[in-house]
Amino acid sequence: MAPPSSASPRALSRPVAQRKLRPSADSSESYRRRRRPRPRLSVSPPPKKFRSMEEIMRVAKRVQLPPDDDSEDDGNDGEDDLCEQCGSGERPEELLLCDKCNKGFHMLCLRPIVVRVPIGPWHCPYCSGDQNRIIKSFSQKKIVDFFGIQKGSQVMVKCTSAQDSRKRRKRCSLVFHKRRRRLLPFTPTEDPPRRRVQMTSLASALTALNMEFSDELTYMPDMAPRSANCAKFESGGMQVLSKEDTETLEQCRTMCKRGEWPPLMVVFDSREGYTVEADGPIKDLTIIAEYTGEVDYIRNRQEDDCDSMMTLLLARDPSRSLVICPDKRGNITRFINGINNHTPEGKKKQNLKCVRYNVNGECRVLLVAVRDIAKGERLYYDYNGYEHEYPTHHFV
Numbered sequence: 399m400a401p402p403s404s405a406s407p408r409a410l411s412r413p414v415a416q417r418k419l420r421p422s423a424d425s426s427e428s429y430r431r432r433r434r435p436r437p438r439l440s441v442s443p444p445p446k447k448f449r450s451m452e453e454i455m456r457v458a459k460r461v462q463l464p465p466d467d468d469s470e471d472d473g474n475d476g477e478d479d480l481c482e483q484c485g486s487g488e489r490p491e492e493l494l495l496c497d498k499c500n501k502g503f504h505m506l507c508l509r510p511i512v513v514r515v516p517i518g519p520w521h522c523p524y525c526s527g528d529q530n531r532i533i534k535s536f537s538q539k540k541i542v543d544f545f546g547i548q549k550g551s552q553v554m555v556k557c558t559s560a561q562d563s564r565k566r567r568k569r570c571s572l573v574f575h576k577r578r579r580r581l582l583p584f585t586p587t588e589d590p591p592r593r594r595v596q597m598t599s600l601a602s603a604l605t606a607l608n609m610e611f612s613d614e615l616t617y618m619p620d621m622a623p624r625s626a627n628c629a630k631f632e633s634g635g636m637q638v639l640s641k642e643d644t645e646t647l648e649q650c651r652t653m654c655k656r657g658e659w660p661p662l663m664v665v666f667d668s669r670e671g672y673t674v675e676a677d678g679p680i681k682d683l684t685i686i687a688e689y690t691g692e693v694d695y696i697r698n699r700q701e702d703d704c705d706s707m708m709t710l711l712l713a714r715d716p717s718r719s720l721v722i723c724p725d726k727r728g729n730i731t732r733f734i735n736g737i738n739n740h741t742p743e744g745k746k747k748q749n750l751k752c753v754r755y756n757v758n759g760e761c762r763v764l765l766v767a768v769r770d771i772a773k774g775e776r777l778y779y780d781y782n783g784y785e786h787e788y789p790t791h792h793f794v
Contacts (some may be wrong), residue, residue: 413595483507496522509668536598544601547657581643582684583650584660603672612727621694629756630712672733680771689731689763691724695759711761736781750779
């Protein structure tokens with residue numbers, strides 16, 4: 399028999415878990431908040447599947463490169479470069495490649511010969527247009543304007559009379575002096591038409607190199623000032639040019655201003671390039687010319703590719719050393735070649751010497767004949783007279 403209970407029999411017949419509870423107002427609000435749908439998150443598409451390199455190369459079209467195309471993967475490193483003149487690939491350290499046509503040329507096969515590897519860009523004779531040198535013609539007026547020749551009335555010539563020379567010898571007769579050979583002025587060509595041909599050859603060579611004529615040292619604002627050219631800075635001292643030789647040098651400069659030039663011709667040789675020949679006999683110890691150009695510090699020209707720089711001052715302080723740079727301005731000394739001082743035959747060619755003098759406190763460079771020079775003989779001097787840095791082993 400069931401125990402008595404106050405609950406109704408209907409309520410007892412439903413299980414407790416199946417009963418529905420009616421939520422209150424507060425609980426209904428929280429329930430709706432919990433049941434609020436969440437926003438959908440953006441789903442990135444699956445990554446694309448790229449084809450492998452093998453699949454791409456399997457269907458790629460084949461392209462054949464031209465035979466002269468530069469390939470970095472051939473691994474030859476210039477071993478196939480040949481000289482366009484001799485057809486040989488030997489001596490690759492002497493093989494120059496043109497920066498325009500990329501053709502190779504041996505330094506000794508070029509005309510004129512290249513004596514050292516250029517520092518900057520280099521173009522072969524075909525790309526630079528140097529295979530044909532044409533001597534230009536200059537009228538008399540153009541010659542006068544090009545060289546700045548002055549009229550006779552504008553030039554004051556300081557001549558030494560024979561009477562003054564006798565007085566000087568008489569004053570010095572009681573003093574013993576070691577006999578010293580004095581420098582001689584050059585003897586200009588007397589024939590005016592022939593002199594014009596000589597000057598035309600120099601003007602043509604200067605014009606071909608885009609140079610201006612200058613018969614004295616030039617000091618530019620962005621280079622070494624004239625005050626830097628002081629002979630007292632020379633390490634070990636510098637030979638002082640005597641008063642008589644200084645007068646001879648001024649006499650030569652005066653003759654050049656009048657248009658009276660030394661008997662010299664500038665010619666173009668296929669091997670040596672521009673060179674200078676004697677157009678008349680020249681005596682020993684004759685002043686040929688002064689080496690001229692723009693004066694600059696050596697430290698500013700360490701990477702300069704000019705092959706005609708001349709040492710002007712070797713100072714005790716290397717930062718004060720000077721050079722003459724005849725790449726924009728110069729005279730006939732720019733075209734006088736050097737000897738090959740590595741061979742006896744080359745040393746026999748030397749007929750000039752390069753001497754640095756102290757002239758009134760400034761450094762000057764003179765080219766002087768060391769023996770008698772015959773007509774038609776080419777002029778040479780030693781490029782390494784003071785230093786042994788210029789490579790002359792390739793010189794003819």
